[in-house]
Amino acid sequence: MKVSQISTRYSIKCISRGPVRRPYIGICSSENLTKTAAALVYLQEVTATGRTIFHVDMDAFFVSVEELFNPALKGKAVVVGGQRDERGVVSAASYEARKFGVHSAMPLRTAAKQCPHAIFVDGHMELYQQYSQKAREVLHDFSPAVEMASIDEAYLDMTGTERLHGPPLLSAHKLHSQMKERTGLNCSIGIGSSRLTAKISSDKAKPNGVLYVLPGQEQSFLAPLDVGKIPGVGKVTKARLNDIGIVYIGDLLKVEERVLEENFGKWGPTLAGKARGEDAGAWFEGDVGEEWQAKSISHEHTFDRDTADLGKIEPTLAHLSEKVGRRLREQNFIARTLQLKLRYSDFTTITRAHSLNSPTQMDTEIFSAIAKLFHANWERGRAVRLLGVQASNFEDLPEQMDLLEGDKKQKWARALSASDRLRDKYGDSAIFLAKTMGGSFRERVHENPAEKPDKKR
Numbered sequence: 095m096k097v098s099q100i101s102t103r104y105s106i107k108c109i110s111r112g113p114v115r116r117p118y119i120g121i122c123s124s125e126n127l128t129k130t131a132a133a134l135v136y137l138q139e140v141t142a143t144g145r146t147i148f149h150v151d152m153d154a155f156f157v158s159v160e161e162l163f164n165p166a167l168k169g170k171a172v173v174v175g176g177q178r179d180e181r182g183v184v185s186a187a188s189y190e191a192r193k194f195g196v197h198s199a200m201p202l203r204t205a206a207k208q209c210p211h212a213i214f215v216d217g218h219m220e221l222y223q224q225y226s227q228k229a230r231e232v233l234h235d236f237s238p239a240v241e242m243a244s245i246d247e248a249y250l251d252m253t254g255t256e257r258l259h260g261p262p263l264l265s266a267h268k269l270h271s272q273m274k275e276r277t278g279l280n281c282s283i284g285i286g287s288s289r290l291t292a293k294i295s296s297d298k299a300k301p302n303g304v305l306y307v308l309p310g311q312e313q314s315f316l317a318p319l320d321v322g323k324i325p326g327v328g329k330v331t332k333a334r335l336n337d338i339g340i341v342y343i344g345d346l347l348k349v350e351e352r353v354l355e356e357n358f359g360k361w362g363p364t365l366a367g368k369a370r371g372e373d374a375g376a377w378f379e380g381d382v383g384e385e386w387q388a389k390s391i392s393h394e395h396t397f398d399r400d401t402a403d404l405g406k407i408e409p410t411l412a413h414l415s416e417k418v419g420r421r422l423r424e425q426n427f428i429a430r431t432l433q434l435k436l437r438y439s440d441f442t443t444i445t446r447a448h449s450l451n452s453p454t455q456m457d458t459e460i461f462s463a464i465a466k467l468f469h470a471n472w473e474r475g476r477a478v479r480l481l482g483v484q485a486s487n488f489e490d491l492p493e494q495m496d497l498l499e500g501d502k503k504q505k506w507a508r509a510l511s512a513s514d515r516l517r518d519k520y521g522d523s524a525i526f527l528a529k530t531m532g533g534s535f536r537e538r539v540h541e542n543p544a545e546k547p548d549k550k551r
């Protein structure tokens with residue numbers, strides 16, 4: 095592939111810290127053709143050693159699908175998710191609307207205030223699913239190992255595909271073009287030697303770009319980025335890292351691992367691994383470190399005002415169940431025992447547990463067991479001060495769930511874990527089970543041992 099061929103589709107930008115002959119990043123983007131043609135030629139010649147992972151993420155996915163059916167939306171400020179005066183939240187915002195501060199999970203009404211000229215459209219989930227499927231088909235033509243991480247993003251293991259598709263940058267270019275041809279949609283592609291590096295680089299490549307972090311350059315690519323860019327480092331962990339002077343990813347390698355371990359338990363040293371670009375630790379690898387297995391996971395909620403109103407109690411139980419389910423899925427556990435904690439106004443507290451026939455990690459099953467426990471034990475009409483949901487008696491997720499219900503369960507589990515990932519990005523307000531829409535929340539989280547990265551000990 096010649097540089098001129100690439101530049102007919104998108105121009106070339108290169109974030110190169112070194113001399114042009116040794117750039118560490120090549121980026122093809124829709125803007126800013128620069129002096130870096132030579133760098134790109136060099137990049138095309140690099141054949142990766144070790145693993146080659148692509149992270150492919152569709153650009154403004156829901157908005158772009160809407161644009162396919164209504165081209166008049168193109169280039170405009172568009173908000174998908176509902177009308178400007180409705181109570182819901184934004185699902186997706188076009189890049190134009192983002193300039194005005196609009197983002198996913200923001201209330202529609204706030205979006206309307208921030209960007210009054212935006213066009214608001216209702217979402218069409220079935221269409222997005224169809225296009226997600228089309229995108230997945232394109233991806234499968236490039237690698238047999240495709241892992242959809244959410245409705246619009248996937249990891250591809252491209253290791254060993256050079257003969258078929260050429261070196262990484264070339265195959266990414268082909269993939270990018272085919273995606274456009276076959277779905278009509280733009281995507282961005284990050285290439286790296288680990289899922290972590292690929293994920294962070296696709297984010298940097300947006301919109302409509304390809305970014306290749308050359309093997310061996312992971313550390314220098316990651317070092318200047320905000321530590322919050324590491325998937326799994328949420329607001330709380332980031333604040334705690336900042337407290338001990340770690341602001342950029344590179345700072346993780348300047349402190350002794352002992353310090354990280356003291357502050358973050360076993361998860362600490364894996365953070366250092368991530369700063370080196372490794373898929374170390376619990377986030378990316380299925381093997382959630384045995385060392386930091388929790389024995390129980392629980393969430394509690396104290397009401398601002400004690401209540402006997404089922405309209406408040408049930409959504410709260412649903413929300414707590416959902417949070418516990420999410421933690422289980424994060425750690426690849428299924429729990430056999432579920433426990434309700436119920437505290438009345440006078441601080442009388444009861445706990446009641448139920449053991450399931452088949453262990454679960456699904457919100458709906460957790461909620462159903464907890465709701466039954468509640469109704470069997472609550473003294474009707476007596477005001478409740480605190481509610482808690484706990485899961486324990488863990489087992490590892492089996493490869494194959496029971497066959498009869500397996501397919502259905504797997505589908506649920508997949509859908510739920512995709513929504514987890516969205517929430518990881520956008521916070522808990524992003525997606526709720528319908529039941530949980532009722533309340534505003536103030537929970538405490540307990541995990542035992544509390545070594546979960548985003549939890550205070």
Ligand code: DCP
Binds near residue numbers: 151152187199
């Ligand atoms: N989504 C949602 N609610 C959220 C976040 C996202 O419904 N809180 C949906 C709408 C998005 C889609 O998921 O279009 C994919 O999410 P991304 O984070 O990939 O966002 P986009 O694809 O919209 O934009 P980007 O170009 O930044 O990837």
Ligand code: MG
Binds near residue numbers: 152154155
């Ligand atoms: Mg996307």
